[in-house]
Amino acid sequence: MKALVWHGTADIRYDTVPDPEIEQPRDAIVKVTSCAICGSDLHLYDHVMPGMEKGDIMGHEFMGEVVDVGAEAKSALKVGDRVVVPFTIWCGECDQCRRGNYSVCERSNRNKAMADKLFGHATAGLFGYTHLTGGYAGGQAEYVRVPFADRTHVKIPDGLSDEQVLFLGDIFPTGWQAAAQCDIQPTDTVAIWGCGPVGQMTIRSAVLLGAKQVIAIDRVPERLSMAKAGGAITINFEEESVVERLNELTGGKGPEKCIDAVGMEAHATATLDSIYDRAKQALMLESDRAHVLREMMYVCRPAGTLSIPGVYGGLIDKVPFGMSMNKGLTWRMGQTHVNRWTDGLLRRIQEGQIDPSFVITHSVGLAEGPGMYETFRDKRDGCIKVVLKP
Amino acid sequence: MAYYRRNSSADRMARGLGWFSIGLGVAELVAARRLARWMGMEDQAGLIRAYGAREVATGVGLLAMGDARPWMWGRIAGDALDIATLAAAHHDGNPRRENVATALGTVAAVTALDVLCTAMLHREEAAAWTPPPDYSDRSGLPRPPTAMRGAAKDAPIPADMRTPDILRFEPVGAN
Numbered sequence: 017m018k019a020l021v022w023h024g025t026a027d028i029r030y031d032t033v034p035d036p037e038i039e040q041p042r043d044a045i046v047k048v049t050s051c052a053i054c055g056s057d058l059h060l061y062d063h064v065m066p067g068m069e070k071g072d073i074m075g076h077e078f079m080g081e082v083v084d085v086g087a088e089a090k091s092a093l094k095v096g097d098r099v100v101v102p103f104t105i106w107c108g109e110c111d112q113c114r115r116g117n118y119s120v121c122e123r124s125n126r127n128k129a130m131a132d133k134l135f136g137h138a139t140a141g142l143f144g145y146t147h148l149t150g151g152y153a154g155g156q157a158e159y160v161r162v163p164f165a166d167r168t169h170v171k172i173p174d175g176l177s178d179e180q181v182l183f184l185g186d187i188f189p190t191g192w193q194a195a196a197q198c199d200i201q202p203t204d205t206v207a208i209w210g211c212g213p214v215g216q217m218t219i220r221s222a223v224l225l226g227a228k229q230v231i232a233i234d235r236v237p238e239r240l241s242m243a244k245a246g247g248a249i250t251i252n253f254e255e256e257s258v259v260e261r262l263n264e265l266t267g268g269k270g271p272e273k274c275i276d277a278v279g280m281e282a283h284a285t286a287t288l289d290s291i292y293d294r295a296k297q298a299l300m301l302e303s304d305r306a307h308v309l310r311e312m313m314y315v316c317r318p319a320g321t322l323s324i325p326g327v328y329g330g331l332i333d334k335v336p337f338g339m340s341m342n343k344g345l346t347w348r349m350g351q352t353h354v355n356r357w358t359d360g361l362l363r364r365i366q367e368g369q370i371d372p373s374f375v376i377t378h379s380v381g382l383a384e385g386p387g388m389y390e391t392f393r394d395k396r397d398g399c400i401k402v403v404l405k406p
Numbered sequence: 407m408a409y410y411r412r413n414s415s416a417d418r419m420a421r422g423l424g425w426f427s428i429g430l431g432v433a434e435l436v437a438a439r440r441l442a443r444w445m446g447m448e449d450q451a452g453l454i455r456a457y458g459a460r461e462v463a464t465g466v467g468l469l470a471m472g473d474a475r476p477w478m479w480g481r482i483a484g485d486a487l488d489i490a491t492l493a494a495a496h497h498d499g500n501p502r503r504e505n506v507a508t509a510l511g512t513v514a515a516v517t518a519l520d521v522l523c524t525a526m527l528h529r530e531e532a533a534a535w536t537p538p539p540d541y542s543d544r545s546g547l548p549r550p551p552t553a554m555r556g557a558a559k560d561a562p563i564p565a566d567m568r569t570p571d572i573l574r575f576e577p578v579g580a581n
């Protein structure tokens with residue numbers, strides 16, 4: 017079959033690879049009808065996230081049709097079912113899964129020993145996302161093997177297009193969880209850094225969950241215009257001071273809830289700390305650039321909440337932790353517990369409360385994937401979200 | 407915002423010049439005294455060391471994966487400084503004039519490369535620029551956002567994600 021394969025920094029190729037097969041009784045094989053490139057994939061493309069190996073198949077946002085089912089998954093799935101596959105693989109039986117903490121499932125990461133060493137304790141298996149999270153082949157391919165498939169799926173009823181439901185596998189629940197874990201009150205101002213696909217979903221979620229005011233921060237004009245369309249007040253961080261504007265918009269008190277939808281590749285502005293980060297990252301003395309985290313800690317109202325869907329991989333520097341401690345901030349973060357939200361969100365899509373396809377700006381064949389990685393990363397051609405069709 | 411294409415030929419050239427900067431900078435830092443003597447500028451070892459630090463800083467900036475152009479302009483300014491310093495040392499009273507001339511020639515050649523690379527980077531940007539598309543109609547919501555505010559207030563927030571009452575900003579009891 018054909019798949020997008022990682023070969024090194026900024027080197028993803030459209031290769032021919034062996035077809036996947038059922039390996040475990042709880043597996044299923046899905047024929048992919050649509051998949052997408054996620055901001056998380058860019059961390060692999062830029063190779064700032066450790067744990068990739070040459071030959072790894074990319075992709076963790078995908079959907080399709082079940083074409084083969086292992087003996088123990090037959091109770092939940094049958095050939096012909098149309099499914100969205102969540103990027104977090106979960107067993108449904110371990111302590112964490114029983115609490116709904118699917119992204120830290122204790123059984124789905126088959127490289128547990130390696131991950132235990134690096135993180136103290138391993139987290140869940142993820143598709144197409146480094147050997148630290150199981151080294152599972154991803155979904156930017158014609159076919160994927162889905163482990164623990166009896167749990168790891170969302171069944172899609174007829175009448176909805178791929179475009180409407182595809183993002184149930186990642187960015188929609190991710191934006192939703194980012195907002196939900198802020199426990200938004202009707203009096204809250206929610207500030208969201210980053211207007212990429214995750215930021216866009218977070219903005220809509222915060223509006224639907226009833227925030228008094230949603231403020232979105234980025235520097236890419238078309239992303240800001242899409243943020244505004246979703247109901248956000250926008251701040252272009254290259255043109256205005258983020259801290260000043262946020263204080264202005266909150267009567268000098270700062271936002272109650274701050275969300276980092278940027279992650280470890282925050283861009284350098286003219287501020288000293290981001291130049292410092294870039295330099296250290298280039299010299300490999302630091303792996304993640306924490307500019308957004310620092311800004312959130314600074315501007316957040318005391319006793320407020322920081323919600324961090326943005327992905328970090330390793331070490332950050334110069335974190336003003338005293339600021340956070342003394343202000344009594346609550347930190348909430350993690351990979352998304354996708355299946356915790358999908359039933360509710362699918363229902364909201366069906367009821368027409370939201371149509372996540374608004375974010376798609378590019379839809380092309382899988383073969384064009386390698387070029388699209390570059391277009392998406394460099395934000396060329398108005399690109400916000402790429403959908404690929406195998 | 408700045409548009410730049412990583413991995414284009416101009417960009418690769420800029421990163422190459424970044425490594426060159428670091429190499430030269432380190433050499434200037436560790437061998438400042440010897441270099442100064444070689445060019446008959448014994449009293450200027452400190453200055454050479456400072457220039458070395460400058461080279462390292464621009465090199466790191468170039469390798470840091472962002473927009474290369476400001477750092478390339480930094481290199482060009484640095485080249486000008488080098489040329490001015492060397493030109494001042496190129497006088498009849500300096501017995502090592504020949505060596506200064508060699509250094510000048512090298513710096514001039516590198517300056518030409520820097521200018522070429524910077525021009526290429528700017529040309530790429532000009533070619534890539536198109537007006538940003540208008541996404542102001544892409545709300546994803548069936549009604550204007552103001553009308554959708556709170557439409558999902560009924561959504562259950564799981565207990566582990568709820569803010570303890572005491573940390574809520576909303577006056578307790580209000581809603």
Ligand SMILES: NC(=O)c1ccc[n+]([C@@H]2O[C@H](COP(=O)([O-])OP(=O)(O)OC[C@H]3O[C@@H](n4cnc5c(N)ncnc54)[C@H](O)[C@@H]3O)[C@@H](O)[C@H]2O)c1
Nearest residue numbers: 055056210212213214234278279282283325326327351352
């Ligand atoms: N927690 C999860 O489960 C989960 C799931 C999906 C994605 N993610 C992560 O979410 C993050 C965003 O993903 P995406 O798909 O939207 O990616 P993206 O790269 O398209 O978006 C990031 C946006 O942040 C903006 N940005 C950069 N620096 C900034 C700054 N200093 N201030 C404000 N904005 C800034 C960029 O211009 C860009 O628009 C990534 O780190 C990704 O890995 C996490």
Ligand SMILES: [Zn+2]
Nearest residue numbers: 054055056186
């Ligand atoms: Zn993702």
Ligand SMILES: [Zn+2]
Nearest residue numbers: 107110113121
């Ligand atoms: Zn589990």
